[in-house]
Amino acid sequence: MNHLAKNPAHSPLHQSAGLRKPHAAALLLLLCSAAAQAHTEGGVAGGFLSGFMHPLAGIDHLLAMVAVGIWGATLGRPLVWALPVAFPLLMVVGGIMGISGVPLPYVETGIAASVVVLGLAIAAAWRAPVAVALAIVAVFGVFHGFAHGTELPETASPAAYAAGFVISTGLLHLAGIAVGLLKAVPRGAQLLRTSGALIAAAGAWILAGMPGVA
């Protein structure tokens, strides 16, 4: 019998249970934060939720974020982490422009175009050079950030709103990376290319002003 089997404290089962306890504490903390009474009049939770929902509520934001993750995953290292890292950092630049009232033309067109371009890149399985892929994501990140930033000053808690939309955006990237892992399964590459085509089609539909939607 080996050492691990002799000492139950080192067994995988025990370690797994040990890991769960800190996680339970984390869950408790999350419950605590729901009250969010320390700062503005119940505005921290409201601000966070408002910011968190902003990228999820708009199909253009949602598709573009997921597409960034899928494209990064299909391109492999280092872009699998470089794209999701670059996007929020450049999104902040757009956000600051939006907050400070710097004009940026064609924001909605730029956001819709990001869905089309990223969708086409996935559909065409485009192996873009690192610098080109980063530049594309950076430019589109500014447009998305601008849209979030223009809504930020009106919220009750700008800090919580900012944290909400950054985390939500990042989670959508991670969801996209998870989808992109399909490339490892049989016919996964075709599935991903099809999903890219669907994203690009949705982007074209958004770009055309969503005909058929009241």
Place this chain on the structure above:
Amino acid sequence: MWPKPRLAASALAALALGGCGSAWAHGIAGATASIWTAPHHLLTSPLSLAALIGLALVLFGIREPASFIAAALAGAAATLATALLPQLPGVLAPAGVVVIGLAAVAAWKPSTGFAFVLAVLAGLAAGSAAELEQARWQELAGIGITVLVAAFWLLASAENLSHSARLQPVLPLARRVLGSWITAIGLLLGALAVLGRHA
């Protein structure tokens, strides 16, 4: 898992549970002198949480006793930041968070000395971002203990995660991505502070 992180996790859970009951942050009849005021402020401040989570990302895998010393330094720095809050510039907390976030993005593995410097920076950022209006002994003790326990718990959890064989392929990626979120939040709130909006 070591008993110490488990104890720290339980202490933190008790802290959170104790604070869930009612709004003690400002009290029904104005600001009350309670040791729980500080945890409320700290745990509902996105920038404070970002500083402590960012610290755990940078010092990922740091072992005891260095992790405890780092947490203690962060706690002491947070106490100091709370005591000196009126004298501190508004951009201190976001700037500290940006430095910590960028260190995580760069996957920097600091020496023990730099780890302690980063812990002090995280503590200063967390303490000043908590924005406690008064610096009585209750608030000072509360912020110091909360930052110590929270930082130690995060560092201990990160050390546990670093041993997980299943997570090894994704951990470096996750550290960089989470670091970019921390940096983005810090940059945005720094801009808000510079523009004169309440963050």
